[in-house]
Amino acid sequence: MCGIIGCAGRHGETLDVLVHGLSKLEYRGYDSAGVALATDEIEVCKTAGEIDDLRAALSERELSGTVGIGHTRWSTHGPPTDENAHPHQDCLGDVAVVHNGIIENYQTLRDRLSTAGHEFRSDTDTEVVPHLIEDELADGADPEDAVRNAIAQLEGSYAVAAVIAGEDTIFAARNDSPLVLGIDEDAYYLASDVPAFRDHTDRVIYMDDGEFAAIDADGWTVTTLSGDPVDKDVDTVDWDPEETGKSGYDHFMLKEIHEQPRALRQCLRGRVGELAGEVDLGDLGDLTPRAVQFVACGTSYHAAVYATQLFQQAGIPAQAFLASEYTTSTPPIGDSLVVGVTQSGETADTLSALREAQRRGARTLAVTNTVGSTAARECDHALYIRAGPEIGVAATKTFSSQIAALNLLTLGIASGDDDREVISGLRDLPSAVQEILDDSVARDVAETYRDAGSYFFIGRGLNYPVALEGALKMKEITYKHAEGFAAGELKHGPLALVTEDTPVFALVTGDGEMARKTIGNVKEVEARDAPVVAVTDGASDVERYADHVLEVPDTHPRVAAVVANVQLQLVAYHTANMLGRSIDKPRNLAKSVTVE
Amino acid sequence: MSVSTAVVLAAGEGTRLRPLTRNRPKPMLPAANRPILEHVFDALVEAGMERLVCVVGYKHDRVQDHFGPTYRSVPVQYVRQHKQLGSGHALLQARSAVQGPPLVVNGDRLIETEMIEAVADAYERDEPAAALAVLEHPKASQYGAISLQNDEITELIEKPTTDEYRLINAGIYAFQPDIFDEIADTPRTEGELALTDTIARLMDRDRVKGVHCEGMWVDATYPWDLLEMGREVLARGRVDTAAQDEGIWVHEDALVHDAATLRAPVVVGPDSEVGPGAVVGPDTALGRNVTIGANATVERSVLDADTRVDAGSTLFDTVAGQDVHVGAGTVAPGGDADVRVGNRVFEDQRLGAVLSDRVTADGNVSLDPGTLVGPSAHLHTGAHVQGRIAEGAEVMR
Numbered sequence: 007m008c009g010i011i012g013c014a015g016r017h018g019e020t021l022d023v024l025v026h027g028l029s030k031l032e033y034r035g036y037d038s039a040g041v042a043l044a045t046d047e048i049e050v051c052k053t054a055g056e057i058d059d060l061r062a063a064l065s066e067r068e069l070s071g072t073v074g075i076g077h078t079r080w081s082t083h084g085p086p087t088d089e090n091a092h093p094h095q096d097c098l099g100d101v102a103v104v105h106n107g108i109i110e111n112y113q114t115l116r117d118r119l120s121t122a123g124h125e126f127r128s129d130t131d132t133e134v135v136p137h138l139i140e141d142e143l144a145d146g147a148d149p150e151d152a153v154r155n156a157i158a159q160l161e162g163s164y165a166v167a168a169v170i171a172g173e174d175t176i177f178a179a180r181n182d183s184p185l186v187l188g189i190d191e192d193a194y195y196l197a198s199d200v201p202a203f204r205d206h207t208d209r210v211i212y213m214d215d216g217e218f219a220a221i222d223a224d225g226w227t228v229t230t231l232s233g234d235p236v237d238k239d240v241d242t243v244d245w246d247p248e249e250t251g252k253s254g255y256d257h258f259m260l261k262e263i264h265e266q267p268r269a270l271r272q273c274l275r276g277r278v279g280e281l282a283g284e285v286d287l288g289d290l291g292d293l294t295p296r297a298v299q300f301v302a303c304g305t306s307y308h309a310a311v312y313a314t315q316l317f318q319q320a321g322i323p324a325q326a327f328l329a330s331e332y333t334t335s336t337p338p339i340g341d342s343l344v345v346g347v348t349q350s351g352e353t354a355d356t357l358s359a360l361r362e363a364q365r366r367g368a369r370t371l372a373v374t375n376t377v378g379s380t381a382a383r384e385c386d387h388a389l390y391i392r393a394g395p396e397i398g399v400a401a402t403k404t405f406s407s408q409i410a411a412l413n414l415l416t417l418g419i420a421s422g423d424d425d426r427e428v429i430s431g432l433r434d435l436p437s438a439v440q441e442i443l444d445d446s447v448a449r450d451v452a453e454t455y456r457d458a459g460s461y462f463f464i465g466r467g468l469n470y471p472v473a474l475e476g477a478l479k480m481k482e483i484t485y486k487h488a489e490g491f492a493a494g495e496l497k498h499g500p501l502a503l504v505t506e507d508t509p510v511f512a513l514v515t516g517d518g519e520m521a522r523k524t525i526g527n528v529k530e531v532e533a534r535d536a537p538v539v540a541v542t543d544g545a546s547d548v549e550r551y552a553d554h555v556l557e558v559p560d561t562h563p564r565v566a567a568v569v570a571n572v573q574l575q576l577v578a579y580h581t582a583n584m585l586g587r588s589i590d591k592p593r594n595l596a597k598s599v600t601v602e
Numbered sequence: 603m604s605v606s607t608a609v610v611l612a613a614g615e616g617t618r619l620r621p622l623t624r625n626r627p628k629p630m631l632p633a634a635n636r637p638i639l640e641h642v643f644d645a646l647v648e649a650g651m652e653r654l655v656c657v658v659g660y661k662h663d664r665v666q667d668h669f670g671p672t673y674r675s676v677p678v679q680y681v682r683q684h685k686q687l688g689s690g691h692a693l694l695q696a697r698s699a700v701q702g703p704p705l706v707v708n709g710d711r712l713i714e715t716e717m718i719e720a721v722a723d724a725y726e727r728d729e730p731a732a733a734l735a736v737l738e739h740p741k742a743s744q745y746g747a748i749s750l751q752n753d754e755i756t757e758l759i760e761k762p763t764t765d766e767y768r769l770i771n772a773g774i775y776a777f778q779p780d781i782f783d784e785i786a787d788t789p790r791t792e793g794e795l796a797l798t799d800t801i802a803r804l805m806d807r808d809r810v811k812g813v814h815c816e817g818m819w820v821d822a823t824y825p826w827d828l829l830e831m832g833r834e835v836l837a838r839g840r841v842d843t844a845a846q847d848e849g850i851w852v853h854e855d856a857l858v859h860d861a862a863t864l865r866a867p868v869v870v871g872p873d874s875e876v877g878p879g880a881v882v883g884p885d886t887a888l889g890r891n892v893t894i895g896a897n898a899t900v901e902r903s904v905l906d907a908d909t910r911v912d913a914g915s916t917l918f919d920t921v922a923g924q925d926v927h928v929g930a931g932t933v934a935p936g937g938d939a940d941v942r943v944g945n946r947v948f949e950d951q952r953l954g955a956v957l958s959d960r961v962t963a964d965g966n967v968s969l970d971p972g973t974l975v976g977p978s979a980h981l982h983t984g985a986h987v988q989g990r991i992a993e994g995a996e997v998m999r
Contacts, residue, residue: 184677199677212606214652239603239604242701253666253667253669253670253678253680254662254680254681255666264663268667271872271891275855275872279857280875433891433893433908436891436908437907437908437925440908440924441960443663
């Protein structure tokens, strides 16, 4: 899904309006973005990355112009490179085009244009459009007819907008992809969705398939593609467009917590066969490492810690490193495969660590959510977690999907006796998460402890990284002190902090030795009058020592911690919400950290 | 003005479909392998609607999670009806989300694109106070019955006591933009606002157009109706996957063992697996991520997402909700049964069993025809069950 925007009549503010509009389309996904402004010539700035990367690129350029178009792209096929980012241009650089949709006959058009001498710079279907317009202009068509004639040759779905050097008009057309005009007193807009210009005007025209629009500083026209006038209504929107991207939730974070069953299904789709006990990771390539070193930051690091235990259980030595530490004090790598876990694929610390490993001759693998990201391109191999765009700064669904993907990776590399059971556990994961979403009482727990001074989280084994993650989520969005500990470490120091004002969240799944030992630690904190919240599948008797219980369904031990983590996400979310925090954009934090 | 915004009423639980509605509203129950509401959204998108406004209430997050912010590139906005106080009250919640004349449909019935187009066209032609779809139905007395004269509706009676009516209100409307004022001005009946009360007021002083429609219109009132609904969807081929063979639809991300048998009509949803020796169909829909073990037999049944049927089990005429686990060797032989719902007994219903969400049957369980098993009930190994099993019950042999 991509987003497009155009603006005429805002004079010196045009560029700001375009970039602001693109940021409002971020829910449609973003992994590359660009703008084009038209005066006597066309100036284009585009880059792989997020809107902030585009802002950075623009800060080094002087772009001016009174009409312009912009585009934000979320690629699922083909990499988000600078070249593939929109707008696309013709050979002369006199035309710039943005497009949302799929041009089905682009190969035929491209072959014809190439034969006629046009040079293509990208892999996109879109690029045929500026070259078609170029041909029409060369044949003497006036600018509007040139665009009409070019669009008439397209088959497929499109919302297209084009600017031409020396013209102060934006031309646009739609077929099967959304396009809306925004009407103000002396400025006019077009976009894939209303939020892109809602801050400037509430009057809109919804374009229909087969219609063609032209906007400039003086007004708008809508006609059929062949030029017949169309009578359009101007509607007024009074709903809050901010809400559209959030599927009716108050925050992207809650929406994304709820998206986890779907994200997990996408991660597993086509990759597991339970009845055959097989995993298919497609073109991941031959990976038979003697040992694995993970490098990651933040939430991804917690997923990496989780993965080290999976590999160790499979008999493959594995370690997890904080990426920023790895670069400066690199351990001996030997024959290890170095795996970078990064949601965005652009995390600077993780990229540095991976580059350092490569410099030392190591093979590298990126586990990422972003197709064609820097990490995916630079590593020898890439495994995609397929969680879909994540907008909330606090990572939620991508953690779950990372763990599902890392389970797949373990299965793909080292087959064991219980592969079928693990695959079965993975396939049961979406419904287990759904059960928590249906029945969780996390909100009540949050209400009870909203005013606590500190929160502690304890767990053993695979529940240890989840304790770390639970604490990180709490810190990030509530701004309160929270710490996660390996349960056994409590008595080696942190127990001194435990008081009746420090709720302790204990992760206890299964009824094995690990559960029994953690229950021992629970008794330690209970003796200091600390309130205990047990996150448990009910297999052990931890409920007897707990003030509150957050139930999780009984699942395979390899995936149980993912399910437990969903309860902690909800506790952090509801606590932050009751405290009135800025949940989707916590202070001082950015979604992906592209500086070291 | 053209009709381009659709309001979909999807806030009601559908209490007569309990216990299947424990975790989701009726519009999210399966019509074959996809939610009823997804079929409704498809029909609206294909009729050219450019914005969908979905009124949600009971278990609203299930609707929001399933469809997200856009459906097939059409933006979806959700508005909450906090208390379910009638269809008029539900539509009123969408007031601030709608400009222009709204097209309004119920989210819990299967309808056709052509019906929506016909109602929108009829409205746009001469902009009556309201236009609504009417169709012939053998059980008109169970719905809003209609009398029509020259395309104008002269009578609209909810559940009439006589059998003389043959036309019903299909629940597809187009209204003037001021419909919201009309609803707000309609006196409440026992605290509730029915949309039909407002329409009756419009009929008194203005023209309400009836648009005679034909085609698929299927409602589910009781749990076993989902079997008929699934049959109808399959018979008409309303499946979002390309057919592998005549009447056999297997999603590209499903795995069906070479030694399994699929009998048309049957649909196997994405991520599902069918093991060797299994026989699935006819008239059977498997939702997403369903697992059918080796040598299991599933006929004339609807099994919703994440359900597992282990090796050697036999399910006939069975409706399973989500995340149901049927252990090896479990048998629901199917056939006619008297089913009790509340104080009513429905005689001779063809129903093997209804297994609500998260039911676990350990194995070798036998289910008498007409058994209704409540959510999260646990049927232990070898249990023989009949009648109604409560939510969360533990049933031992």
